[in-house]
Amino acid sequence: MIEEQVFAVVPTTLRMWWLNLIFAGIIGLLLATLFFVRHLTASVSQATFAVGSGALTIRAWPYGRTIPLADLDLAAARVVDPATDPEARLSWKRNGVNLGVLRAGWWKIKGGGKGLVFLTAPGEAVYVPTRQGYVFMATVADPRGFLEALRREGAALPPVRENI
Template identity: 35%
Template sequence: MSSTVFPMIPAASKSLWFFAIISLVLLAGVVLMIWLAWSMRHATFTVSNEGLRLQGDLYGRLIPLQSLKLDEAVVTNLNTDRGHQPKWRTMGTGLPGYAAGWFKLRNGEKALLYVTDRTHVARIPTTEGYTVMLSVADPTALIEELSRQQKALK
């Protein structure tokens, strides 16, 4: 018994471009996830005469000292301070044990968070219409250093 093979006409190059684009999008997603995982563990908050520099992920920035309302800054525990607990993530990363980016708080305020430990949070209002909330080992020392730098600026 004899057989004859009839090959299919090869797909147009459009199909290959489709797979290439999808592969690039997936690769970019993987790279973004790796970078976010790295930045979660390496975020820093630097106090200088320029202001408070938040370095870590997409939401890092320099907040000028003049924009910080340090007389209203407090150390808080988000487990008991219900009014300042994040309610809605508007643009950020929200994972168990890690919140970074823009959030709406239960009291309606807008806040920029870098929170990993809800029990050690420096809550610093700004004149820009939002509050900064940062998890640091010694939130009191952060607020005191910001106050010292702000007084030296005047």
């Protein structure tokens, strides 16, 4: 019987460092994306809304902003249930988060127009139209108290003159 003979492949001159670099880049990009999504989700789910100094201040990266109370239509502001109110139902996400009950960012509203939304739980939410062409909608711990604070602060402002 003949003994087994083993023949090795001729070593390549091809260098594989570039393949390792591509894999490291892909892993780095995936990790950066995961951290970005985690930070975005944490930020919008812990948003705060401050009423004072003639403005509503939204603290939620990257959707935070300060809206002058004069730009809010406080007469049309109300408490709604976005699941049942046809004017407040969300249509589709334009730029934001949609993870179960957490819906935040810019959304198309079925009643027409767009909305800056911070919905973190089912049930009641504040619905505040703005004169900037969008609706602000959020679930807050005390929606009626929030609207009361907006209206109280808004009543202290000088009346808005409309340009005719």
